[in-house]
Amino acid sequence: MSATIRNNRELGEAVRRTRLKLDMRQVDLARKASVRQALISELENGVTSAKLDTVIKVLAALEMDLSVIPRRKAEFDPTEY
Amino acid sequence: MSATIRNNRELGEAVRRTRLKLDMRQVDLARKASVRQALISELENGVTSAKLDTVIKVLAALEMDLSVIPRRKAEFDPTEY
DNA sequence: ACATATTATACGACAAATCGTATAAAATTG
DNA sequence: CAATTTTATACGATTTGTCGTATAATATGT
Numbered sequence: 218m219s220a221t222i223r224n225n226r227e228l229g230e231a232v233r234r235t236r237l238k239l240d241m242r243q244v245d246l247a248r249k250a251s252v253r254q255a256l257i258s259e260l261e262n263g264v265t266s267a268k269l270d271t272v273i274k275v276l277a278a279l280e281m282d283l284s285v286i287p288r289r290k291a292e293f294d295p296t297e298y
Numbered sequence: 299m300s301a302t303i304r305n306n307r308e309l310g311e312a313v314r315r316t317r318l319k320l321d322m323r324q325v326d327l328a329r330k331a332s333v334r335q336a337l338i339s340e341l342e343n344g345v346t347s348a349k350l351d352t353v354i355k356v357l358a359a360l361e362m363d364l365s366v367i368p369r370r371k372a373e374f375d376p377t378e379y
Numbered sequence: 380a381c382a383t384a385t386t387a388t389a390c391g392a393c394a395a396a397t398c399g400t401a402t403a404a405a406a407t408t409g
Numbered sequence: 410c411a412a413t414t415t416t417a418t419a420c421g422a423t424t425t426g427t428c429g430t431a432t433a434a435t436a437t438g439t
Contacts, residue, residue: 218368219365219366219367219368220365220366221363221364221365222350222354222363222364222365222366223354223358223363223364224354225350225351228350228366231366235366242384242385242386243385243386243387244385244386252427252428253427253428253429253430254385254386254387255386255387255388255389255427255428255429255430256426256427256428257386258386258387258388259387259388259426259427261386262386262387264387264388265425265426265427266349266350266351266352266425266426267349267350267426267427268347268348268349268350268395268396268426268427269303269306269309269347269348269349269350269353270306270347271347271426271427272350273303273304273305276366277304277369280368280369281366281367281368281369282302282303282304282366282367282368282369282370283302283303283304283364283365283366283367284300284301284302284303284364284365284366284367285300285301285303285309285312285316285357285362285363285364285365286300286362286363286364286365287299287300287361287362287363288358288361288362288363289363323414323415323416324415324416324417325415325416333397333398334397334398334399334400335415335416335417336397336398336399336400336416336417336418336419337396337397337398338416339416339417339418340396340397340417340418342416343416343417345417345418346395346396346397347395347396348396348397349396349397349425349426352396352397380439381438381439382437382438382439383436383437383438383439384435384436384437384438385434385435385436385437386433386434386435386436387432387433387434387435388431388432388433388434389430389431389432389433390429390430390431391428391429391430392427392428392429393426393427393428394425394426394427394428395424395425395426395427396423396424396425396426397422397423397424397425398421398422398423398424399420399421399422399423400419400420400421401418401419401420402417402418402419403416403417403418403419404415404416404417404418405414405415405416405417406413406414406415406416407412407413407414407415408411408412408413408414409410409411409412409413
């Protein structure tokens with residue numbers, strides 16, 4: 218699976234979804250990525266715009282990669298309305 | 299085309315490559331993304347770990363998206379050695 | 380309902396990104 | 410080569426991310 222990321226909220230959703238799929242708690246992910254549990258919470262809730270370094274560390278701990286791709290039209294997202 | 303991003307340098311390379319392909323100067327990209335020309339320079343040279351917000355803004359100005367994908371093995375990169 | 384586990388929030392301290400602006404350095408063009 | 414354009418670097422000021430730590434709030438399980 219893959220997900221396009223256009224804002225902090227979308228990154229948060231992807232992180233949480235993947236973490237839960239891996240049956241991890243925030244503290245597990247935090248330890249694996251060498252950050253605080255509080256940071257994972259903030260990230261998942263999109264209350265911060267993390268540094269690229271941090272995003273990459275967290276995704277790596279989830280066995281995920283960041284990728285740059287040609288832009289595609291946004292899917293319709295009912296929660297935006 | 300697409301590129302996996304595992305550090306600031308790789309992001310910088312992708313940005314510069316795409317910008318040149320679009321025949322833009324740093325100042326053009328900067329204006330379109332509402333950042334300083336100096337920031338584009340720093341970004342492209344990987345001398346900073348930009349915030350996710352900033353990365354997304356710059357990529358959007360290049361008609362590119364950020365995406366989260368399942369991890370793939372790293373390609374062999376001779377410049378790493 | 381209660382105990383426990385998990386997540387969210389708070390605080391000050393410190394580090395780092397971004398800004399505006401200016402200029403140095405390098406590349407391009409004529 | 411000289412003039413011009415483009416990119417890289419510098420500076421202080423401001424904003425923001427991250428830390429450690431603690432605790433509040435919420436969810437889970439018995």
